[in-house]
Amino acid sequence: MRRAKTIALQRKDGDHTKQYTHLRSYIDELLKANSCSTIKLDIEPCANPNLKTRQFRRIYVCYAALVKGFKLLGRELLGLDVEAECTDSWKWFLDILGDDLDLPHDANFTFISDRQKGLIQAVESVFPRAEHRFCCRHIHENLRQTWRGDLYKGLFYRAASATSVPYFNMAMEEIKKTNLDMFLWLSEIPAARWSRSHFSGRAKSDMLLNNLCESFNKQLVGARDKPIITCLEYIREYLTMRIVIVKKMQATARGPLTPQATKAWDEIQTEESKLTVMMVDEVTYQVKSLRSQCVVNVEDRTCTCRRWDLTAYWLDTWKKVYNHQIRPIPGTDMWAPSKCPTIITPPKHHTQIGRPKKSRKKALGEKKKLAASKKRKMNIEEVQEVFSAGGRLTRLGHEKSCGRCGGYGHNIRTCREPSQP
Structure with missing residues (x-):
């Protein structure tokens, strides 16, 4: 075979x-x-x-x-x-x-x-x-x-x-x-x-x-x-x-910004009602919120919070x-x-012991999300996707969680979370 x-x-x-x-x-x-x-x-x-x-x-x-x-x-x-x-x-x-x-x-x-x-x-x-x-x-x-x-x-x-x-x-x-x-x-x-x-x-x-x-x-x-x-x-x-x-x-895409930037801009506009803006001169403005206060220069496109200095998301540039x-x-x-x-x-090659691993090593947070997703019943399209990707199905619907922290992939004996008093 x-x-x-x-x-x-x-x-x-x-x-x-x-x-x-x-x-x-x-x-x-x-x-x-x-x-x-x-x-x-x-x-x-x-x-x-x-x-x-x-x-x-x-x-x-x-x-x-x-x-x-x-x-x-x-x-x-x-x-x-x-x-x-x-x-x-x-x-x-x-x-x-x-x-x-x-x-x-x-x-x-x-x-x-x-x-x-x-x-x-x-x-x-x-x-x-x-x-x-x-x-x-x-x-x-x-x-x-x-x-x-x-x-x-x-x-x-x-x-x-x-x-x-x-x-x-x-x-x-x-x-x-x-x-x-x-x-x-x-x-x-x-x-x-x-x-x-x-x-x-x-x-x-x-x-x-x-x-x-x-x-x-x-x-x-x-x-x-x-x-x-x-x-x-x-x-x-x-x-x-x-x-x-x-x-x-x-x-x-529509507008001057990329789709992701447009989404972020819409969120900013939602928060706009919570800000107080005071004009200082033609280019300088004071922007005040409940927790902080910033100085904005619209000509230089700078703000004391530095968010403008770190981002740029123009659709025209993305297309180029x-x-x-x-x-x-x-x-x-x-x-x-x-x-x-x-x-x-061919280069020198030393065959390792055991079956070679193709998938990368997942972090504990990723393992928890994967285990949580397995708790629900998968439809036929998702099952076919797993098999086409070279994966396998293991005890679907029978994944047990830790009795101490509620996480997946371990039990109470191996749990690192501190016990509750």
Whole structure:
């Protein structure tokens, strides 16, 4: 049965070893269809230059359509998230990326990541003046190992979402009064890494979570175990479809703002009745609410709360970003043979013990939501979706909750919540 499955997958996705021999031809076809794109093929060092084979090490692909759109966006913000990478690999990647985006060594760029140690060192080495944010979700996952519960979560995110230093100091003071150890733990992480109050504002984004990378990686789970060319084609096709989907959303959008920004603007207008506005001169206004008072300059588009400094959501800019397309390539039988005399061979691979895991490791909060969703009866469409995604159904409707905290995935014996007196 396993042998038959292997043969079927090989016919469907291609041969792992054989695809490396056609990798150079595939690269030539990509560059022919997408001119000005950047593709870097890195091979393992070889002591014998007379060998006709070279071992694959890594590959970098950056489509010109995406680079043009990114530069038109005007936001100097980029999310980074790759598992099991070393500092050397990150430096290699960031050096090429800097050339593609025209970033000098002293660029004031902004990155957001999940606090990978090798990545932190690489960013500091390649872009020493860059602003490097940490994903707040991952900080909270580390924090909740010691301080669990909605109380501590609310205190943390109140400090992270504060847009000005005074508000941040007030939030940190509240944490200090609640739990001194948690305050000291958070104080060891520079506030410029995780709180909006200390963001420079150059990136025009108040993003606290690395959701862009997380959602992108989730879409590429099905390509991880594919042969190299099949994997790269899977990514290219997904990017192409994403551009088409966004264009359809843009066609239905109305007004000067993006749909999400329009929704946020409507919420602001609802709260407008609670504000008191006093004109100072032609460009300066005092805006007062029940809890705070801010000074707004409509000419410079600034406010002492700093919310304007951190956001920008124009529909026209959004359309320009997605105005370029990634061009497809013909089938394998139409590729021209590569003129390079050496042949690429697969990289070194050590087979791990046990069945390889495809799904990423979920946090405890995600497990609770998944368990809660399983308590209700699924309809036939949802069951088919689970099976098509490679999942399985387990004791639907019989998930038991913890008798102490009411959570899922554990019982009273393993519960970390303190017992009620």
